[in-house]
Amino acid sequence: MTERTDPASRDDGDDDVVAAPVSIDASNLDLFSSQTAQVTIVLPASTDDDELDDDGSGELVDDGDEIDVTIAAEVIDDGAADDDERDGDEIDDQESPVDDEETPVPDETTDDAVIDSTPEVIDVPVPAPVAATDSAAPVAAAVAAVAVSEPRRTTDPVQLVARRAGEVAGDRGTSDLLSADRLLENVKVARPEPEGLWPSLVFALSGRRINLGDNRRARARKELDQKIAAPLSGRARFVAVLSRKGGVGKTTVTTLLGMALASARDDRVIAVDANPDRGTLAERIGRPSGKTVRDLARAGAVVSGFNEISSIVARDETRLDVLASDADPRVSDAFNDADYRDVATLAAHYYSVVLTDTGTGIVHEVMGATLDLADGLVIVAGLSVDEARLASETLTWLETNGYADLVRRAVVVINASRPGASAVREAELEAHFRSRVRDVVRVPYDPAIAVGGPISFRELLPATRQAARLLAASVVEGLRSVSKVA
Numbered sequence: 001m002t003e004r005t006d007p008a009s010r011d012d013g014d015d016d017v018v019a020a021p022v023s024i025d026a027s028n029l030d031l032f033s034s035q036t037a038q039v040t041i042v043l044p045a046s047t048d049d050d051e052l053d054d055d056g057s058g059e060l061v062d063d064g065d066e067i068d069v070t071i072a073a074e075v076i077d078d079g080a081a082d083d084d085e086r087d088g089d090e091i092d093d094q095e096s097p098v099d100d101e102e103t104p105v106p107d108e109t110t111d112d113a114v115i116d117s118t119p120e121v122i123d124v125p126v127p128a129p130v131a132a133t134d135s136a137a138p139v140a141a142a143v144a145a146v147a148v149s150e151p152r153r154t155t156d157p158v159q160l161v162a163r164r165a166g167e168v169a170g171d172r173g174t175s176d177l178l179s180a181d182r183l184l185e186n187v188k189v190a191r192p193e194p195e196g197l198w199p200s201l202v203f204a205l206s207g208r209r210i211n212l213g214d215n216r217r218a219r220a221r222k223e224l225d226q227k228i229a230a231p232l233s234g235r236a237r238f239v240a241v242l243s244r245k246g247g248v249g250k251t252t253v254t255t256l257l258g259m260a261l262a263s264a265r266d267d268r269v270i271a272v273d274a275n276p277d278r279g280t281l282a283e284r285i286g287r288p289s290g291k292t293v294r295d296l297a298r299a300g301a302v303v304s305g306f307n308e309i310s311s312i313v314a315r316d317e318t319r320l321d322v323l324a325s326d327a328d329p330r331v332s333d334a335f336n337d338a339d340y341r342d343v344a345t346l347a348a349h350y351y352s353v354v355l356t357d358t359g360t361g362i363v364h365e366v367m368g369a370t371l372d373l374a375d376g377l378v379i380v381a382g383l384s385v386d387e388a389r390l391a392s393e394t395l396t397w398l399e400t401n402g403y404a405d406l407v408r409r410a411v412v413v414i415n416a417s418r419p420g421a422s423a424v425r426e427a428e429l430e431a432h433f434r435s436r437v438r439d440v441v442r443v444p445y446d447p448a449i450a451v452g453g454p455i456s457f458r459e460l461l462p463a464t465r466q467a468a469r470l471l472a473a474s475v476v477e478g479l480r481s482v483s484k485v486a
Helices: 026-031 083-088 137-146 197-205 216-228 250-264 293-301 306-310 337-350 365-373 385-400 404-408 426-434 462-485
Strands: 002-005 021-024 035-042 070-077 120-124 237-242 269-273 320-323 353-357 376-382 411-415 439-443
Touching: 216 250, 216 462, 237 250, 237 365, 237 462, 250 269, 250 320, 250 353, 250 376, 250 411, 250 462, 269 337, 293 337, 306 337, 337 353, 337 365, 376 385, 376 404, 376 462, 385 404, 385 426, 411 426, 411 462, 426 439, 439 462
Parallel strands: 237 353, 237 376, 269 320, 269 353, 376 411, 411 439
Antiparallel strands: 002 021, 035 070, 035 120
């Protein structure tokens, strides 16, 4: 066994420090054959008056600088081929310098003693093997046996790591994998009864076993329903319906649009009558509540839920809520810009789509707040020269007064409010408005609307209902494009 001083055990101080010896045990090398472990001890030269005590105690006298001792281990194969040769060969019995007296020490009488820094190679004999081992193991085992280091941990510390749902082991199934498409047999799941004369007949005669699916008309209707019911993320959306000429069907278009939206969507839709000249929006649904927009403006501070709102608005069979205007024109004149903003703010908490039926006065005080909050615009034009010209002039006024973006996203409705064929070329009129707005929708004449009474959406002509649904789908498309940009 060879003892050397370990610099890690020294104490920095002014007095002489006795370093703890470091032991190298070669007994652990008995598992390897034909190996010679060499231990290299490097003692760098001192630039100061460092001395080694030669009294046999192995003490190192340092006057200020530390002497680092580095012990490196290397295993060298002596080239032995087999066990027979190892039995006949003699192991190098070079005497191992285990006695400290053999370590060269400079003369104590010399003031400028210099320690030789040349590495000293010590051959440590390795005994014959006791048991056969792997050929790749001796190198790692020999280094571990002679290296002077801290004891290696036998076990790693347990680490608790939280995993997300997507980071679990691949062989573990999650609940979302138990879908109907995966678990149910398609042949045993009854498909809904198809729509259409021929598909329904085949389905009935086959004992509900042959399902041809919906006909073309039913598929088109369901696709249109999906467009109208498309979700609108974020805040409520405001749509203003306006016209500069009375009698063209502005209130009728507002009612049809609201009914088409409410009948196909799952969220709430409300139509607010902001006409200061005695609007008739509530009369078009036939179920007035007796409350007006003024009542909601006054109750805004105490409204704490939808129950208070539902007691003020009127609702029709399509689930469209309508907020009526004041019947007395003298009271309605008091409904101003601030009142409309209060009502709009309250409606935005409980509704996804807010329709505003405006008056004919485009410069009215409420009109400014309506256009400022609007996300979409519907312009109503009639089938006459003056009505069409006023609608086009309305677009021009909006473009020149800071609402050009609203005009580009607007929808123009050409409403036929009179029966019979019109002398106006509808194709030319539609082409003109398409050059200025995003979409144009035609609403045909319907006698159920022309009488001026309450409107029942299911009793309208199919062409009228289809026009209202096309208008609703176009409006929702425009609102969704605004939400994507925002």
